[in-house]
Amino acid sequence: MKTIVLSPLDLLVASGFILLAGGLSVAMRLGVEKRLLVAAARTVIQLTLLGFLLEGIFKLANPFLVLLLLFFMTFMAGREAAARTRKRYLTMMWDTTLAMGVSAFLVGAVVTQVVVGVKPWYDPQYVIPLLGMILGNALNGVSLALDAFLDYVTTRREELELFLAYGAEAREALASPFRAAVRRGLIPIINAMSVAGVVSLPGMMTGQILAGAPPLQAVAYQILVMFMLAGAYALGAVGVVWLCGRKILGRDLRLKLEILR
Amino acid sequence: MPPKNPLLQVGPLTAQREGRYLFRKVSLLLYPGDFIHLKGPSGSGKTTLLRQIVGLEPSQAQRFLEGQPYPPARLSLFRSRCLYLAAEAPVLEGDILKNLRFPFEFKANRKKSLKNPEALLKELGLTLPLSTPARSLSTGERQRLALARALLFEPQVILADEPFSALDPKSFRKAFSLLYDFAQKGQRAVVCVSHHDLPQKTKTLILQDGTLKEAP
Numbered sequence: 478m479k480t481i482v483l484s485p486l487d488l489l490v491a492s493g494f495i496l497l498a499g500g501l502s503v504a505m506r507l508g509v510e511k512r513l514l515v516a517a518a519r520t521v522i523q524l525t526l527l528g529f530l531l532e533g534i535f536k537l538a539n540p541f542l543v544l545l546l547l548f549f550m551t552f553m554a555g556r557e558a559a560a561r562t563r564k565r566y567l568t569m570m571w572d573t574t575l576a577m578g579v580s581a582f583l584v585g586a587v588v589t590q591v592v593v594g595v596k597p598w599y600d601p602q603y604v605i606p607l608l609g610m611i612l613g614n615a616l617n618g619v620s621l622a623l624d625a626f627l628d629y630v631t632t633r634r635e636e637l638e639l640f641l642a643y644g645a646e647a648r649e650a651l652a653s654p655f656r657a658a659v660r661r662g663l664i665p666i667i668n669a670m671s672v673a674g675v676v677s678l679p680g681m682m683t684g685q686i687l688a689g690a691p692p693l694q695a696v697a698y699q700i701l702v703m704f705m706l707a708g709a710y711a712l713g714a715v716g717v718v719w720l721c722g723r724k725i726l727g728r729d730l731r732l733k734l735e736i737l738r
Numbered sequence: 739m740p741p742k743n744p745l746l747q748v749g750p751l752t753a754q755r756e757g758r759y760l761f762r763k764v765s766l767l768l769y770p771g772d773f774i775h776l777k778g779p780s781g782s783g784k785t786t787l788l789r790q791i792v793g794l795e796p797s798q799a800q801r802f803l804e805g806q807p808y809p810p811a812r813l814s815l816f817r818s819r820c821l822y823l824a825a826e827a828p829v830l831e832g833d834i835l836k837n838l839r840f841p842f843e844f845k846a847n848r849k850k851s852l853k854n855p856e857a858l859l860k861e862l863g864l865t866l867p868l869s870t871p872a873r874s875l876s877t878g879e880r881q882r883l884a885l886a887r888a889l890l891f892e893p894q895v896i897l898a899d900e901p902f903s904a905l906d907p908k909s910f911r912k913a914f915s916l917l918y919d920f921a922q923k924g925q926r927a928v929v930c931v932s933h934h935d936l937p938q939k940t941k942t943l944i945l946q947d948g949t950l951k952e953a954p
Contacts, residue, residue: 635824635826635828636828636830638794638824638828639824639828639830640840640844641794641817642792642794642817642821642822642823642824643817643818643821643840643841643844643847643891644814644815644817644818644841644844644846644847645814645844645846646814646844646845646846649843649844649845728810728811729793729796729810729813730793730810730813730814730817731793731794731795731796732794
């Protein structure tokens with residue numbers, strides 16, 4: 478395996494691109510140079526911290542530490558998913574976190590323990606990046622599905638109340654919004670799988686090839702990742718609309734749109 | 739005259755809006771054959787009252803139909819017998835037939851079936867084919883479709899919120915008489931919110947200043 482190691486000097490050269498973009502912004506009066514610099518600085522700081530954290534965790538290889546980090550990542554993903562929808566309700570963050578956690582841990586467990594067969598089970602080199610990838614994608618599915626669901630129930634309130642007035646149970650009244658929301662949540666992964674390798678070279682595969690892995694091995698990993706992500710998208714989307722549906726239309730069979738802000 | 743058993747008893751109903759009571763501890767009692775004209779100034783809470791009866795708005799109300807209690811766990815069954823007909827006359831995407839048929843697909847209504855919709859639609863002056871997309875109907879046509887849906891559903895009680903607001907005089911008389919006749923058949927009753935003067939003399943309840951009173 479041949480890998481070219483990046484030195485700090487290489488990154489310094491790369492930061493020339495940021496200066497170039499910033500210079501363009503100044504010259505063309507786009508007014509984004511400050512935000513660009515802040516974002517670039519955040520990238521450097523956040524990723525460096527993560528690098529140190531990962532080095533530390535890889536070295537310690539302590540299962541509790543690994544789990545702690547996984548929970549923290551799940552929580553952050555849940556928060557982020559809740560911040561992305563246009564409408565909110567008070568306990569929405571718990572629903573997104575729970576949906577994300579269940580979906581990521583279920584899919585993650587199958588992939589790391591059954592498919593890849595990581596030994597020991599918590600080997601951070603595999604468990605953390607894989608779960609990170611699952612969470613980052615489930616986040617997308619969860620927030621899109623939730624947004625579509627809340628949009629449906631608010632814009633089509635009359636239709637849902639018509640169903641309820643005619644004796645529909647929660648499951649019957651919410652069947653169409655569930656379907657619309659989950660379909661919406663799955664679009665990104667379906668698109669990604671459709672164009673994988675034709676229009677886009679998936680990031681993980683590119684990374685593995687750059688790191689010197691044989692292309693076919695990288696492809697195998699990428700296929701695994703795509704399928705795993707599809708599972709995470711689906712579970713996350715279904716989970717979050719189910720949890721949200723229970724809040725919006727509880728056992729009292731009343732559409733509670735007043736909880737939305 | 740032998741005392742009749744009440745058909746529907748719902749109460750107490752209380753509603754607040756912005757810290758002020760719209761109505762307080764109101765209850766509704768219907769007897770078989772009742773056709774009640776519910777009146778009241780705009781904003782007095784007529785719609786809220788009807789929606790509370792069927793549980794689309796929150797309330798602490800107890801519901802009894804023919805003496806049987808309907809606790810919250812049996813709400814869908816209650817709604818299948820006591821139907822709220824919304825003022826907006828919502829229609830679903832799809833054709834007229836779909837709009838008439840969907841309620842029968844719900845579990846609570848599996849013992850019911852859609853009977854002869856064409857005849858009733860024709861009586862209401864809707865002679866369009868059943869395959870007509872419902873979204874293409876005018877406001878008045880939608881209102882008649884919504885009324886036809888309610889009548890064909892054959893509940894025991896219809897709580898109709900402004901069912902005639904968009905109808906021309908001829909359709910109004912026809913729609914009214916169908917709804918009025920509905921209440922006369924067996925164990926049935928109708929509550930009808932309307933700003934129109936109704937062609938028949940009916941029992942009239944007025945919701946005003948937070949109470950429900952029978953008009954003299």
